[in-house]
Amino acid sequence: YNFPQGRVTDHRINLTLYKMQSIMDGEIDEFSQALTFAAQEEAVSGRGAA
Structure with missing residues (x-):
């Protein structure tokens, strides 16, 4: 997360959202x-752990 930019990033899936307040309010859908x-x-590609 980066509070000054209002940014939350999940590097595992390369997703960045500029919705810090909404996420802190529990809107994580x-x-x-x-x-x-x-x-x-x-799982479909076979890269998942067995």
């Missing part, structure tokens, strides 16, 4: 959806 999508893609 965009992150959870992106993480779910990344996990599904990883």
Whole structure:
């Protein structure tokens, strides 16, 4: 996170959102959806842990 820029980044999935206040207020749907999508893609591609 970067408070001065209002930025939150998840480097694992290369997602950056400029919605710090919303995320701090618990609005994390965009992150959870992106993480779910990344996990599904990883599983389909065979890169996931067995």
